[in-house]
Amino acid sequence: MGELNAAVSLVCRECGKDHGHVFAYTCVECLGALEASIDLGSLEVSRSNIEQRNRDMRRYREFLPILRDENIVSIGTGYTPLIRVDSLARAIGVRRLYVKNDTVNPTFSFKDRPSSVAVSKAKEFGLGVVGCASTGNLAGATAAHAAAAGLRSVVMMPSFVEDAKVVQASVYGATVVLIDGTYDDVNRLAALVADRFNIGVVNVNLRPYYVEGSKTMGLEIVEQLGWRTPDRIVVPSASGALLSAIYKGIREAEEAGLLDDADVAMTCAQPEGCSPITTAYRKGLDRVIPVHSPQTIVRSLAIGDPGDGLQALRVIRSSGGTAGAVSDVEALEAVNLLAKETGVFAEPGGAISVAVLKRLVEEGEVGRDEEVVCCVTGAGFKTLDVIPKGEGHIRVLPSFAALSRELSRVLS
Ligand SMILES: *Cc1c(COP(=O)(O)O)cnc(C)c1O
Ligand SMILES: [Zn+2]
Secondary structure (H helix, E strand, O other), X not given: OOEOOOOEEXXXXXXXXXXXXXXXXXXOOOOOEEEEEEOHHHOOOOHHHHHXXXXXXXXXXXXXXXXXXXXXXXXXXXXXOEEXXXXXXXXXXXXXXXEEEHHHOOOOEOOHHHXXXXXXXXXXXXXXXXXXXXXXXXXXXXXXXXXXXXXXXXXXXXXXXXXXXXXXXXXXXXXXXXXXXXHHXXXXXXXXXXXXXXXXXXXXXXXXXXXXXXXXXXXXXXXXXXXXXXXXXXXXXXXXXXXXXXXXXXXXXXXXXXXOOOOOEEEEEEEHHHOHHHHHHHOOOOOOOOOOOOOOOOHHHOOOOOOOHHHHHHHHHHOOOEXXXXXXXXXXXXXXXXXXXXXXXXXXXXXXXXXXXXXXHHOOOOOOOOEEEEEEOEEHHHHHHHOOOOOOOOXXXXXXXXXXXXXXXXXX
C-alpha cells in the first residue's frame, strides 16, 4: 500500500479549526480537544477487500491515521473473537448476546489498540521516548509496543495499581514510575514531563492519534456480525475514549460504504465508586463533574476527570444509548458469571459491561428482545489481588483413598 492517508489532519472538536497533520492535542484558538480526521470520501475500500486481509488491526488500515506503512508498529493486536454466548444471554435475560473478547490481545487488554497507533505516530514524528499515564493496562500496552518499535518508554501509574501490571510493564523494559496519588495526579504530571522531556505520551500529547486505534473494535464488531450493527454495545468506560472511538469507527464504516446503517445504542458501564460519565448522563448535565477521590476496586476504571468524558456523553445521547454504574460486589459477581457461563476470565473492569447490562435489564431500561454486544476489555490474570479465590479447593494427601473420599463427596 506504500504511502497512504495523505489526508490525515487534526481538527478542533469545538471550533472546527483544521490544524493539519501535526504533533499537538489542543486547539491554539480555543483550547478545545483535537480529533483526527481522515478523508473517507477518497478511500477505495470494500468489504471483500478487507475480508481477505490479515487478522489484526492493520485489516482496517485506511481508517488509521498513519501516513506510511513502514511506521506501523504491530504486535498482532486486534481482530479478537466475537463470541455468541447463549447461556449468558439466558442468565441475563436478553434475546441474543455476544462477548467481544479483548482479553486475548498481546498484552491482555484492549489498550493494545490505541497504543499501537500512538507508538506508530511517535515513530512517524521521530520521537525517541514514549510514555503514558495509566490506570494499569495502558502501561503494559505502551511498554510492549515501545519495545517492538525499539523506543524507550516511561510509564506512569498510581501506586495502587495491581502488582501484575507493574511487573508486566517492567518486563518489557519500561521505566516504571509509581506515583502516590490519584490517576488525575499522574495524568497532570505526565502532561508536564511530556513537554519538558519531549516524551510522546500516548494518551496525552499523542491522544488524538491514540484514540483512533480503538475504532478498530467497532469496525471488527460490525464486520464479525456480517456488516451490520447490534442493537446495543456496552462499553467499560474510564476516560470515555473507547466508547467514543467504537462509535466513530462504526460511523466511518457507514461513511465508507461498508455498512448500510450505523444505528447502535452506545451504553457506558462504570463502577459506582467512580462514575462521572454515568452521573452526568443520569442527571442530564451537559458537562462531566470530576470525582475527586475515586473509591473502587475496579482500578482500571478509576479516572475521576475523564479526558473524553464530554465526547462520550455526546455519543451516548446522540446514539440513543444510556449509562449505568454498579457496585464493586456486582463487578466481581460479573467476573464469576462471565467465567462460568462463557469461559472468559476478565478483570472486574473488563466484566463490568456484563454487570451493567444485567442491572439495566433488571431495571427494565434495556429490553429483553435486544441483541447486545458486551465489550470485555481486560484479562482477569492481571487482577488476581482483588478476585476472591472462591470455593472448590480441596487439599488431600497423595493417596488414592484420600482423593476418592473427597471426590465421592463432591461429585455425589
Ligand atoms: C482503560 C480501560 C478501559 C476504559 O478505557 P477508556 O478509553 O479510558 O474509557 C476499560 N477497560 C479496561 C480493562 C481498561 O483498562
Ligand atoms: Zn478550537
